[in-house]
Amino acid sequence: MALTIMRRIKFCAGHRLFGHGGKCEHFHGHNYVADFFVQGETQDDVGRILDFSVLKQRVKGWIDEHWDHSFLIHQDDANARQALELVKPCRFFVMPYNPTAENMAKYLLEEMCPEVLEGTGARACQVRIWETDESYAEASLDPTGGEAVTYSAMAVGE
Template identity: 30%
Template sequence: MAKIRITKQFSFETGHALYGYDGKCKNVHGHSYKLSVTVIGTPIADSTNVKYGMVIDFTDLKYIVKEEVVDQFDHATVFNKNTPHLELANELKERGHHVILVDYQPTSENMVIDFAEKIQKRLPAGISLFSLRLQETDTSFAEWFASDNVI
């Protein structure tokens, strides 16, 4: 049977700052991110299966992505924990803010790599992550493709 790609889109609000950057993004600021998640697989051929004809139920994909990405990053501020931003992060946490500390510079490029790793681990057998597209602004986005990351 044919391989089919399906895509589900998500949106969330996240703040970040790029330590050491030489432009405005060194300041704490936020984005209305749009994440497109595309998976690939073969539609279920068993006509007795309630998910007959689906690669994966969009609701199941939504559950995975919301749990791994959206619910974690929505209305959070992301900082690289290996920078002086750690001081600011700790103060924000003490004041009740949702702060995420990561091992990387929180650019769209690095965030999309992080998201790919998280989502891939949760997909059921026979379903593969094909691509992610993380849109930071109306005109700027980072893309991750499985085919570009074959080891």
């Protein structure tokens, strides 16, 4: 039986969607909320699969170092990179694809979580990125234990 815990992390970041063609192609930012769902098969002597404080330290530590108060840009967006390099000081994080909410969830689940959770005995099974109070995207591992990832997006209310 797998047990699941969730930790919510809030952060602020800017981005633009390379090649979007609409208003999201402009630099803009969001107050993001990231929900990290972590599973484990075993519990420690206290009854935890992973202490919430350890989960917070590891995932928030990575986000604080790389994404909080940074601009997220597509690796092919040379114009955005050139513009950001003119601003001192400026933090930016280059992603292998457009920094949509879907791709942010995917990156955190596939790249960041395995790195920061290594050695804990727990693994992230789902990451949800809230871009606004009404809209989120999530990436989830295949519940059968495979490495396939599914993606979804949802807008709540209007």
